[in-house]
Amino acid sequence: MFGAFGQLGVELVRELQKRGWAARGWDRAHADITDAAAIEQALADYDPQVVFNCAAYNQVDVAEKEPQAAYAVNALAVRNLALACRQVDAKLVHFSTDYVFDGKARQPYAEDAPTHPLGAYAVSKLAGELYAQAYLDRVLVVRTSGVFGPGGVATARGNFVELMLRLAGSGQPIRVVEDHVASPSFAPALAARTVDLVDREQTGVFHIGGGTAISWFEFARLIFEVAGLSPVLLATNEREYRTTARRPRYSALSNAKMERLGLDPMPPLREALQQYFAERKELAAR
Ligand SMILES: NC(=O)c1ccc[n+]([C@@H]2O[C@H](COP(=O)([O-])OP(=O)(O)OC[C@H]3O[C@@H](n4cnc5c(N)ncnc54)[C@H](OP(=O)(O)O)[C@@H]3O)[C@@H](O)[C@H]2O)c1
Numbered sequence: 001m002f003g004a005f006g007q008l009g010v011e012l013v014r015e016l017q018k019r020g021w022a023a024r025g026w027d028r029a030h031a032d033i034t035d036a037a038a039i040e041q042a043l044a045d046y047d048p049q050v051v052f053n054c055a056a057y058n059q060v061d062v063a064e065k066e067p068q069a070a071y072a073v074n075a076l077a078v079r080n081l082a083l084a085c086r087q088v089d090a091k092l093v094h095f096s097t098d099y100v101f102d103g104k105a106r107q108p109y110a111e112d113a114p115t116h117p118l119g120a121y122a123v124s125k126l127a128g129e130l131y132a133q134a135y136l137d138r139v140l141v142v143r144t145s146g147v148f149g150p151g152g153v154a155t156a157r158g159n160f161v162e163l164m165l166r167l168a169g170s171g172q173p174i175r176v177v178e179d180h181v182a183s184p185s186f187a188p189a190l191a192a193r194t195v196d197l198v199d200r201e202q203t204g205v206f207h208i209g210g211g212t213a214i215s216w217f218e219f220a221r222l223i224f225e226v227a228g229l230s231p232v233l234l235a236t237n238e239r240e241y242r243t244t245a246r247r248p249r250y251s252a253l254s255n256a257k258m259e260r261l262g263l264d265p266m267p268p269l270r271e272a273l274q275q276y277f278a279e280r281k282e283l284a285a286r
Pocket residue numbers: 002003004005006007008009027028031032033034053054055056057058073095096097098125144145146147148155156157158
């Protein structure tokens with residue numbers, strides 16, 4: 001597994017080990033996925049059956065200033081990985097994003113909805129999907145949305161929950177957009193459903209969003225409610241709160257394809273947040 005120290009990577013390693021797989025995780029220091037020779041060597045040495053790629057360049061706004069950096073990690077490196085997987089006859093499980101869509105929909109996106117990325121990060125992620133599928137038949141692309149997992153406490157980028165907690169700690173009013181809707185996804189459940197798909201030998205594109213379409217403002221409200229905090233939370237909108245990158249206004253993902261296979265639905269958001277805070281507390285106590 002590459003990107004094993006990211007918030008999804010740590011959960012996937014944990015989930016695979018729980019199910020008795022001999023999982024080996026590499027972080028960036030041990031395997032930079034933009035280094036084609038290192039990736040090829042790592043796979044040749046380890047000879048895996050399945051390669052999970054959780055590594056990604058996720059800085060959506062910064063990517064507008066350095067699109068090459070985003071493209072190198074999210075697109076060209078995925079091409080390297082796909083080629084290396086082909087050499088050892090391994091399946092590739094690759095993660096992509098709800099940002100491949102333009103957000104004009106009014107209901108959760110299905111896998112076959114037309115893609116139309118709105119910025120450099122989104123273009124690079126879509127290109128990564130295409131590279132993976134161009135070089136491999138045995139590839140599973142999992143698109144997800146607004147990932148939050150307890151691993152985010154320790155990562156450089158964190159996640160939306162950690163950002164909200166930090167802002168609450170500042171004592172200032174917090175403004176969150178109410179006109180952008182996504183389906184925030186709990187990393188441990190995302191990891192478990194992904195392994196379920198691998199167990200069922202699925203290939204192609206699957207959506208695993210959090211199962212609830214919710215605005216970022218409403219999500220922030222739920223986070224504070226479950227955390228037992230009451231900062232001043234104000235709704236704002238895209239017009240008032242400009243970001244460097246354009247983002248889809250509506251990017252909730254439909255999990256119907258996954259659920260039709262008999263996989264468990266994702267946990268309700270409130271439950272996911274309760275588990276998040278419980279695990280966060282445990283981590284802090286260690
Ligand atoms: N986070 C979200 O809200 C979100 C939303 C939709 C889709 N996704 C997708 O879900 C997947 C997992 O995301 P996540 O939330 O777990 O991200 P994350 O916590 O930011 O983890 C990404 C990991 O990739 C590593 N990485 C970056 N560049 C690398 C490179 N060149 N070689 C090796 N490792 C590298 C990072 O290491 P460093 O810390 O050293 O940079 C980090 O450990 C990604 O494909 C992402 O695009 C995420």
